[in-house]
Amino acid sequence: MSSTSLPEALAARRYLSWHDLIRARHGGRVQKISVAAGFTCPNRDGSKGRGGCSFCNNQGFIPGYLRETGNDIELQINTGMGFLKRRYPETQRWLAYFQAYSNTYGEIEQLKAAYRQALVHPDISGLVIGTRPDCVPDELLDYLAELAQEYIIELEFGIESTTDAALARVNRGHDFACTTDAIRRAAARGLTVSGHLIFGLPGESRDEMLAGAARLSALPLNSLKLHQLQIVKGTQLANEWRKAPGSIPLLGGHEYLELLADFLELLRPDIAIQRVGSEVPPALRLAPDWSVRLSQLAPLLTETLVKRDSWQGKKWQENA
């Protein structure tokens, strides 16, 4: 059912902020530390595909220290924590973030060993595990559900789009039905489930992006990360964009904010929002070149929703 008056939980930002929720739940900041266990990706090694998703260059979000610490997870945690403690001294809890590549893809004993290496660290309270929806076998989900009895465990799926044509266009190697199946199987085991979505993929119209709000609202998702498409050096999309920039229309900053506001109005109000955009390092980014910086996006989004007298879920229709 849509809400006709602003819900109290959304009063501050006009959308449900994951960070506010987590801070309230744990009594302070909960900070992720990126770790890399040397996993790969089935869309790169040939088991699903080769070359990977056309937008992907994992270097775009790997912190520098991970390039110097090999696969030693304890060293990665200590190095990352040393840096992050100076930046966020108020942090209450730390989570190891298996972010790059597909972190549920591998022999199950190898996966368990990597997760345990992070969990034995005395300051680590849990794991955030980023992965594709087509590599979460039931046996692994059962193991993660066991871990979740003792630790914070969050599974983060790359959804990217709810439109099969767009998923095919970016060589994703799975369809949206695969995503819905994985999210349902994970949530059925009580796991906290989040999703990563990209707005502006080639092959997806604005209406299709907005239609995704109803599709995602129907799923047992706890949170979403929302991103704008960026053309990153070293990707297939970068090659396509260099040859024919017009073939990949990119969202402008203002256009993106309006799209986010439209999307949030249609989204179930209890799906918390972890991110409203991203910023690939300038040395890696070809386009777009916005004047709006990442840190400005969240307040500008709230401003946009206030101007509309609107909020997350205002137009959400249950069972739509």
Ligand code: SF4
């Ligand atoms: S985005 Fe994820 S699934 Fe796609 S190629 Fe990159 S690591 Fe693999």
